[in-house]
Amino acid sequence: xxxxxxxxxxxxxxxxxxxxxxxxxxxxxxxxxxxxxxxxxxxxxxxxxxxxxxxxxxxxxxxxxxxxxxxxxxxxxxxxxxxxxxxxxxxxxxxxxxxxxxxxxxxxxxxxxxxxxxxxxxxxxxxxxxxxxxxxxxxxxxxxxxxxxxxxxxxxxxxxxxxxxxxxxxxxxxxxxxxxxxxxxxxxxxxxxxxxxxxxxxxxxxxxxxxxxxxxxxxxxxxxxxxxxxxxxxxxxxxxxxxxxxxxxxxxxxxxxxxxxxxxxxxxxxxxxxxxxxxxxxxxxxxxxxxxxxxxxxxxxxxxxxxxxxxxxxxxxxxxxxxxxxxxxxxxxxxxxxxxxxxxxxxxxxxxxxxxxxxxxxxxxxxxxxxxxxxxxxxxxxxxxxxxxxxxxxxxxxxxxxxxxxxxxxxxxxxxxxxxxxxxxxxxxxxxxxxxxxxxxxxxxxxxxxxxxxxxxxxxxxxxxxxxxxxxxxxxxxxxxxxxxxxxxxxxxxxxxxxxxxxxxxxxxxxxxxxxxxxxxxxxxxxxxxxxxxxxxxx
Numbered sequence: 100x101x102x103x104x105x106x107x108x109x110x111x112x113x114x115x116x117x118x119x120x121x122x123x124x125x126x127x128x129x130x131x132x133x134x135x136x137x138x139x140x141x142x143x144x145x146x147x148x149x150x151x152x153x154x155x156x157x158x159x160x161x162x163x164x165x166x167x168x169x170x171x172x173x174x175x176x177x178x179x180x181x182x183x184x185x186x187x188x189x190x191x192x193x194x195x196x197x198x199x200x201x202x203x204x205x206x207x208x209x210x211x212x213x214x215x216x217x218x219x220x221x222x223x224x225x226x227x228x229x230x231x232x233x234x235x236x237x238x239x240x241x242x243x244x245x246x247x248x249x250x251x252x253x254x255x256x257x258x259x260x261x262x263x264x265x266x267x268x269x270x271x272x273x274x275x276x277x278x279x280x281x282x283x284x285x286x287x288x289x290x291x292x293x294x295x296x297x298x299x300x301x302x303x304x305x306x307x308x309x310x311x312x313x314x315x316x317x318x319x320x321x322x323x324x325x326x327x328x329x330x331x332x333x334x335x336x337x338x339x340x341x342x343x344x345x346x347x348x349x350x351x352x353x354x355x356x357x358x359x360x361x362x363x364x365x366x367x368x369x370x371x372x373x374x375x376x377x378x379x380x381x382x383x384x385x386x387x388x389x390x391x392x393x394x395x396x397x398x399x400x401x402x403x404x405x406x407x408x409x410x411x412x413x414x415x416x417x418x419x420x421x422x423x424x425x426x427x428x429x430x431x432x433x434x435x436x437x438x439x440x441x442x443x444x445x446x447x448x449x450x451x452x453x454x455x456x457x458x459x460x461x462x463x464x465x466x467x468x469x470x471x472x473x474x475x476x477x478x479x480x481x482x483x484x485x486x487x488x489x490x491x492x493x494x495x496x497x498x499x500x501x502x503x504x505x506x507x508x509x510x511x512x513x514x515x516x517x518x519x520x521x522x523x524x525x526x527x528x529x530x531x532x533x534x535x536x537x538x539x540x541x542x543x544x545x546x547x548x549x550x551x552x553x554x555x556x557x558x559x560x561x562x563x564x565x566x567x568x569x570x571x572x573x574x575x576x577x578x579x580x581x582x583x584x585x586x587x588x589x590x591x592x593x594x595x596x597x598x599x600x601x602x603x604x605x606x607x608x609x610x611x612x613x614x615x616x617x618x619x620x621x622x623x624x625x626x627x628x629x630x631x632x633x634x635x636x637x638x
């Protein structure tokens with residue numbers, strides 16, 4: 100059904116509610132921009148690279164004085180294969196997806212932003228800015244704290260890199276540090292790129308964060324991890340863990356926000372409903388544990404469907420209030436602005452205004468006798484709906500295909516269903532197969548954080564397994580040994596017990612479980628990483 104809307108109603112962006120655009124994204128792809136903003140203290144530069152001129156940069160590398168043994172066409176082919184396999188990620192473009200161009204530099208070094216790749220940041224959906232902003236907020240949120248963000252990332256990802264002078268546009272290998280061979284190749288490859296000195300100031304005006312409870316955990320996790328583990332880890336390993344953290348928290352961002360918005364619209368005073376993501380470790384199709392993990396995914400997909408309507412509704416209420424001359428809260432309090440907009444749901448003046456502005460305009464744009472016209476008329480004549488609800492119903496129907504599909508893309512992209520650091524498992528095109536079943540990379544990342552406080556200043560060498568389960572639940576909303584309240588039953592509890600046994604089995608394979616007996620009090624989880632930074636304070 101194609102319902103014609105006024106142009107201003109066709110957007111799917113809802114900044115009053117959520118700072119990102121819920122659409123397909125790629126965590127690996129956005130890391131370059133996050134690193135650039137970290138180094139440049141909240142700034143980034145426009146890109147001048149020609150993404151289709153890969154041969155130019157390959158030839159420059161082959162001619163470098165630092166490359167030896169690459170002779171003739173065969174040598175160039177070897178270098179080409181090495182770059183494509185280990186350094187550069189290519190992307191298909193064009194209407195037929197039959198052309199190939201340089202996409203981005205694989206996460207190997209903080210210097211990767213010198214390439215100007217990826218050329219555009221549209222697919223980041225502003226999640227890169229949100230990630231940087233969340234770290235900056237946790238570190239203090241003042242102008243001077245941008246230097247602390249820079250140090251945090253450089254200490255972990257800047258091995259072997261000389262950043263140069265401000266505006267830090269041409270980071271390069273320092274010539275002396277020991278780095279792994281793929282990173283060294285990447286640094287030499289990057290020397291062929293000029294680097295842009297054109298800083299953009301967009302991030303000095305940060306995005307409104309209406310639901311800090313959905314954003315701040317990302318910053319706390321990154322700060323804690325980078326402080327405690329980052330400097331002592333190989334850069335490639337640190338990138339894997341950081342990618343897992345960013346993916347998980349971006350995945351949870353709309354789920355937390357949706358719960359808050361729903362509670363505001365329903366008049367509930369509890370604005371931070373808890374997540375309950377049951378994660379399956381049994382890995383046996385059709386088992387009770389598998390079924391609960393599947394039900395959790397289907398529940399969260401349904402929450403996102405409701406969220407689509409709710410965020411469109413709040414956006415239109417906010418717009419209508421401005422048009423009516425109502426005084427919104429100050430711009431420096433986006434959370435209060437969200438609560439204010441949600442409170443207008445049944446506002447008599449707002450509903451009256453919508454009945455004389457947007458709704459008649461939409462009705463007038465529909466063709467006579469069409470299916471669309473009949474639908475709009477049916478909604479308009481529904482006596483049980485307020486004008487705000489009528490507008491929301493029409494917008495949802497008009498934007499359903501694009502809007503819901505985009506939300507699903509965000510869900511499985513940030514869920515990492517095709518990534519090594521994914522929380523989701525299953526077949527991409529078959530949603531009924533989707534389960535919460537974290538990979539070993541994700542589990543190791545989460546366990547590392549269970550052994551640190553949120554500020555990253557304290558770590559423990561060993562914790563009782565009960566404490567680990569409690570920390571996974573309270574910090575990440577992850578359940579292992581009990582089913583969510585929504586799906587509690589005798590069968591589900593039995594499945595959760597089997598799942599706990601499978602979980603401890605996984606910990607044994609990772610080498611971080613000590614079980615002296617079946618008693619919880621004699622079962623311990625050891626820290627996955629024995630090597631941590633000098634900030635360690637083991638009790």
